[in-house]
Amino acid sequence: MRIAIADDDAASLAFLENVVIGMGHICARFGDGERLSAALLRDTFDLVMLDWNMPGKSGLQIVEWMQSTLENPPPVIMLTARTAKRDVTDALNAGADDYICKPEEESVIAARITAVLRRTHGGATMEKIAEFGGYRLDRMAQTIRHGGSDIVLTAKEFELADLLFRNRDRTLSRAYIMETIWRTSADLATRTLDMHISRVRSKLCLKPENGFRIFTVFGYGYRLETIDPSKDLEATG
Amino acid sequence: MGNEPGPSRPAADEPGASAGLRRRFRIEWLWVTALSSALVIAALISGWTRPADDLLYDAAMRAAPAEADPGILIVAIDEPSLATLGRWPWPRRLHAALLDRLAAARPQSVVLDLLLTEPEADDPSLAAAMQSLRVHLPAQFLVPGRDGKPFERIDPVRALALQAAGIGHANTAIDSDGTVRAAALCYAPGGRAVPLPHLMALRPLTRDCTTPRRLRFARPESFATISYVSVLRGEVPPALIAGRRVLIGMTAQGLGDRYPVPVSDGGNMPGVEINANIANAQMQDGWVRSLPLAGQIGLALAPAWLLMIGFWRIRPRAASLLAIALMPGTLALSTAALAVNWWIAPGPALLGIALVYPLWGWRRLQATSDYMRGELSSLEREAALPLTPAIATDSDHVTRQAEQLARAIAQLRDLKRLVSDALAGLPDPALVSDLAGRIVLTNGAANVAFGEALDGVEVDGLLADIAQPAARASIAAYLAHPASGHIEFEARDGRAFVLRRAQIVGADGAPRGRIDYLTDITVIAQARRDRERMLQLLSHDMRAPQAAILALVGPNQQDVDRVRIARHARQTLTLADSFVDLARMQERSFEPEPVIAADLASEAADSLWPLAQQRGVQISISDNSDCAFVSAERESLFRAIVNLIDNAVKYSPDAGTVTVRIDAAGEQVRLTIRDQGKGISPVILPHLFERFASESAGHAVKGVGLGLNYVAAVVQRHGGTIAAHNAAGGGAEFILILPLDRAS
Numbered sequence: 001m002r003i004a005i006a007d008d009d010a011a012s013l014a015f016l017e018n019v020v021i022g023m024g025h026i027c028a029r030f031g032d033g034e035r036l037s038a039a040l041l042r043d044t045f046d047l048v049m050l051d052w053n054m055p056g057k058s059g060l061q062i063v064e065w066m067q068s069t070l071e072n073p074p075p076v077i078m079l080t081a082r083t084a085k086r087d088v089t090d091a092l093n094a095g096a097d098d099y100i101c102k103p104e105e106e107s108v109i110a111a112r113i114t115a116v117l118r119r120t121h122g123g124a125t126m127e128k129i130a131e132f133g134g135y136r137l138d139r140m141a142q143t144i145r146h147g148g149s150d151i152v153l154t155a156k157e158f159e160l161a162d163l164l165f166r167n168r169d170r171t172l173s174r175a176y177i178m179e180t181i182w183r184t185s186a187d188l189a190t191r192t193l194d195m196h197i198s199r200v201r202s203k204l205c206l207k208p209e210n211g212f213r214i215f216t217v218f219g220y221g222y223r224l225e226t227i228d229p230s231k232d233l234e235a236t237g
Numbered sequence: 238m239g240n241e242p243g244p245s246r247p248a249a250d251e252p253g254a255s256a257g258l259r260r261r262f263r264i265e266w267l268w269v270t271a272l273s274s275a276l277v278i279a280a281l282i283s284g285w286t287r288p289a290d291d292l293l294y295d296a297a298m299r300a301a302p303a304e305a306d307p308g309i310l311i312v313a314i315d316e317p318s319l320a321t322l323g324r325w326p327w328p329r330r331l332h333a334a335l336l337d338r339l340a341a342a343r344p345q346s347v348v349l350d351l352l353l354t355e356p357e358a359d360d361p362s363l364a365a366a367m368q369s370l371r372v373h374l375p376a377q378f379l380v381p382g383r384d385g386k387p388f389e390r391i392d393p394v395r396a397l398a399l400q401a402a403g404i405g406h407a408n409t410a411i412d413s414d415g416t417v418r419a420a421a422l423c424y425a426p427g428g429r430a431v432p433l434p435h436l437m438a439l440r441p442l443t444r445d446c447t448t449p450r451r452l453r454f455a456r457p458e459s460f461a462t463i464s465y466v467s468v469l470r471g472e473v474p475p476a477l478i479a480g481r482r483v484l485i486g487m488t489a490q491g492l493g494d495r496y497p498v499p500v501s502d503g504g505n506m507p508g509v510e511i512n513a514n515i516a517n518a519q520m521q522d523g524w525v526r527s528l529p530l531a532g533q534i535g536l537a538l539a540p541a542w543l544l545m546i547g548f549w550r551i552r553p554r555a556a557s558l559l560a561i562a563l564m565p566g567t568l569a570l571s572t573a574a575l576a577v578n579w580w581i582a583p584g585p586a587l588l589g590i591a592l593v594y595p596l597w598g599w600r601r602l603q604a605t606s607d608y609m610r611g612e613l614s615s616l617e618r619e620a621a622l623p624l625t626p627a628i629a630t631d632s633d634h635v636t637r638q639a640e641q642l643a644r645a646i647a648q649l650r651d652l653k654r655l656v657s658d659a660l661a662g663l664p665d666p667a668l669v670s671d672l673a674g675r676i677v678l679t680n681g682a683a684n685v686a687f688g689e690a691l692d693g694v695e696v697d698g699l700l701a702d703i704a705q706p707a708a709r710a711s712i713a714a715y716l717a718h719p720a721s722g723h724i725e726f727e728a729r730d731g732r733a734f735v736l737r738r739a740q741i742v743g744a745d746g747a748p749r750g751r752i753d754y755l756t757d758i759t760v761i762a763q764a765r766r767d768r769e770r771m772l773q774l775l776s777h778d779m780r781a782p783q784a785a786i787l788a789l790v791g792p793n794q795q796d797v798d799r800v801r802i803a804r805h806a807r808q809t810l811t812l813a814d815s816f817v818d819l820a821r822m823q824e825r826s827f828e829p830e831p832v833i834a835a836d837l838a839s840e841a842a843d844s845l846w847p848l849a850q851q852r853g854v855q856i857s858i859s860d861n862s863d864c865a866f867v868s869a870e871r872e873s874l875f876r877a878i879v880n881l882i883d884n885a886v887k888y889s890p891d892a893g894t895v896t897v898r899i900d901a902a903g904e905q906v907r908l909t910i911r912d913q914g915k916g917i918s919p920v921i922l923p924h925l926f927e928r929f930a931s932e933s934a935g936h937a938v939k940g941v942g943l944g945l946n947y948v949a950a951v952v953q954r955h956g957g958t959i960a961a962h963n964a965a966g967g968g969a970e971f972i973l974i975l976p977l978d979r980a981s
Contacts (some may be wrong), residue, residue: 191831195864198836202860207839208846216840218871227846 004029007051017218033057044176052080054167067095133211164224173221258608265600277589286584305459310481313488318465329359336366342478345370350486353393371402388426406437408448417496419449437516451525452518454500462705522733541589559625613641666755670696732763776817829868831978834906835860836900841878853892865901866978877951888914908973
């Protein structure tokens with residue numbers, strides 16, 4: 001999972017990053033609210049951890065802004081030294097999914113993160129076999145069966161296809177996909193992702209006839225759309 | 238002396254003067270200083286200024302003569318004595334009788350200032366008289382001596398010399414003008430001889446006693462004097478003589494030696510009186526000292542150097558005043574020093590001042606003139622304007638220089654005129670401001686736009702003032718970093734301007750100021766707004782009713798009329814979209830990114846799937862490009878491919894197939910879109926990609942005109958080509974060729 005952490009205090013930022021990385025997640029760090037807001041507009045995150053008091057925008061303001069601006073706001077955990085009941089309710093009412101009072105132990109924070117992710121992403125456990133439309137994914141063998149034949153994919157192609165299927169109808173940013181599949185977005189040529197998308201598209205025959213299409217969102221990323229055959233023509237005109 | 242030649246100030250203080258002029262001034266300065274110093278030292282050593290110096294010296298001596306010491310008494314061989322005792326020379330027994338008289342009165346000492354070098358019969362009686370007194374006798378010197386000797390000393394007669402208390406010399410040091418101002422306390426002609434102390438030397442002598450020293454004289458006849466004959470007759474009371482130093486010598490006219498002295502006012506002073514003055518100086522320390530040579534040189538150079546430093550450091554007028562003040566200052570210093578018996582000759586110092594002033598004035602003028610001539614010539618060579626008339630070259634130097642100057646001034650005037658004409662000729666407001674940001678020059682257009690009194694107004698403030706409040710921040714940002722081209726803004730009165738700021742840089746590369754040029758683009762901005770409004774109308778206002786029609790018609794596929802209505806409505810929508818897209822694209826700059834051609838085609842086909850499915854048309858994609866990238870503007874290229882496939886679907890028969898092939902070959906990617914329709918009419922084919930190419934018979938009218946025109950425009954933007962023809966097996970085929978993305 002890809003988790004964004006925003007805190008103006010470098011020490012607590014490093015502490016949270018350690019916790020998140022220790023849990024096997026990918027971490028993106030932000031020193032203030034403004035940079036986080038900008039990133040949220042062009043990038044995908046599975047979870048946002050927010051400090052309440054930051055220069056620029058406060059954590060609460062960002063939560064409110066996310067709810068009103070983002071189409072698919074990621075879940076939010078607020079972290080703060082404030083402990084008043086009123087603050088807790090304010091944060092939760094604004095749209096935060098959980099609330100952690102600093103200081104807190106590493107294990108507690110990890111448990112709270114796992115809980116929020118399970119709640120919002122339908123559980124982190126993945127079945128060995130998953131079916132999406134006419135596609136049957138075998139995660140052990142890393143093969144996809146479609147139309148009566150097994151399709152041979154490379155490991156990365158399978159991971160990408162799995163990611164797209166799991167997040168179907170959700171727009172994923174390029175950075176999100178690259179960091180999830182390749183664990184980095186820094187050294188990777190952006191063409192690599194384009195080429196993998198193209199191969200997955202053609203190998204799996206992801207086209208409307210088969211109930212799916214890969215849609216490029218210009219300047220942002222990709223979305224695997226499910227096609228409802230009974231859908232009105234207007235929607236895709 | 239008080240005029241101000243040359244530039245108003247030495248170049249060192251003038252930041253605008255060139256380094257060359259400054260260096261030249263420095264060289265001239267050193268040159269003048271060195272030359273005048275050398276002349277001053279030469280004058281000091283060789284005594285060029287002695288006569289003038291002595292005038293001052295004598296005047297000062299006359300003004301403050303020495304007091305005659307009462308301990309000195311002169312026994313004068315004067316006219317009454319001659320008249321009584323007969324013609325000179327007298328027999329020496331008279332002297333013996335005189336000494337006897339004096340001895341009775343007990344003087345301190347006696348100087349018999351007479352040359353007694355020839356033996357005489359009376360010598361024994363004189364020698365006897367000398368026994369009871371301390372009598373000093375002079376020796377005679379002959380220079381040159383006999384038989385080729387450099388000098389010859391002739392002592393008094395031996396009998397007398399044996400009785401003398403001391404033998405001394407009585408030579409006087411006569412200056413070149415014949416005046417006696419000094420006395421040498423020792424005499425040693427030729428330098429090597431044992432020095433003989435002066436007859437009047439009373440103190441222990443130092444080693445350099447042979448150098449004549451100046452002394453302060455008492456006024457003539459101010460020493461106590463009694464007549465020889467009176468003493469001889471016993472008319473003088475012994476009290477008058479007792480304890481005094483008695484000098485016996487000749488004072489009568491025509492007898493003995495007489496010399497002019499500083500205090501003698503043109504007359505001469507008898508030798509015995511001069512000796513009395515020497516004794517007086519010895520007793521009262523009336524010697525006038527002078528500095529060692531180095532000190533004299535230092536003092537002589539000081540005023541000239543002070544003046545030279547003044548020329549360099551202070552304003553010329555002040556330097557002139559300094560020069561004027563230094564002259565009496567030098568004289569006053571000399572006079573003051575003389576009052577305490579120090580003699581500093583002012584002549585060399587005055588000469589230095591007198592030399593330095595005109596010399597420096599001349600050299601500075603010359604340097605300035607040379608510099609100006611050089612500058613004028615180079616200005617002429619650079620030829621600021623090719624319009625000025627030529628100069629006659631046969632005129633003399635100064636005239637030519639004056640003409641050059643006049644020409645340069647004329648050129649500057651022309652240039653200024655040119656600048657103001659050019660500025661005035663500009664159709665739009667231009668504001669020239671200095672480094673402080675204040676307006677110094679405007680043109681008529683600026684005055685019309687922003688008012689008359691603009692000079693001195695702060696330009697940034699003015700620009701912010703005329704702009705709408707919303708535009709002020711961006712104007713300020715642009716003005717802070719004007720390198721980035723220009724900025725558009727709207728004024729409060731509704732006009733629109735493009736603002737450009739340019740730096741004015743001098744010939745030396747340093748900034749001088751700025752020009753702000755405002756182009757009135759109100760009309761253009763208005764046109765742009767109108768166009769924008771029309772595009773808005775097309776894209777929003779016209780779309781809405783079409784969408785409403787489509788919603789009303791609904792998904793009912795059975796009713797033929799409804800299907801047709803829906804198709805027309807969709808066509809109208811497409812037309813409007815194409816028109817807006819085309820218009821928008823043409824005002825955008827081309828910013829491509831690498832895109833996989835096959836993916837673009839696949840997604841285009843995907844987006845048309847609902848439409849195709851409706852009519853049972855299949856879109857078959859055949860990708861042979863192996864993920865070839867093209868350098869593309871995603872959105873417009875996507876739309877162009879959608880248009881092409883859309884057309885193909887439209888012209889396909891129901892349940893037909895549209896084939897999209899993607900091939901990579903060499904440096905190109907080729908997209909082939911083929912349908913199974915009736916093909917394109919040969920009448921239309923050559924004009925297919927022209928705007929609003931109308932449909933005719935042979936094709937069902939489905940409104941491709943604008944769509945294909947858009948496609949052609951997009952392909953052109955991408956540096957590709959598009960061609961259409963009817964395939965051999967029937968149906969239309971569009972071939973789109975795009976350059977391969979280099980980096981892939």
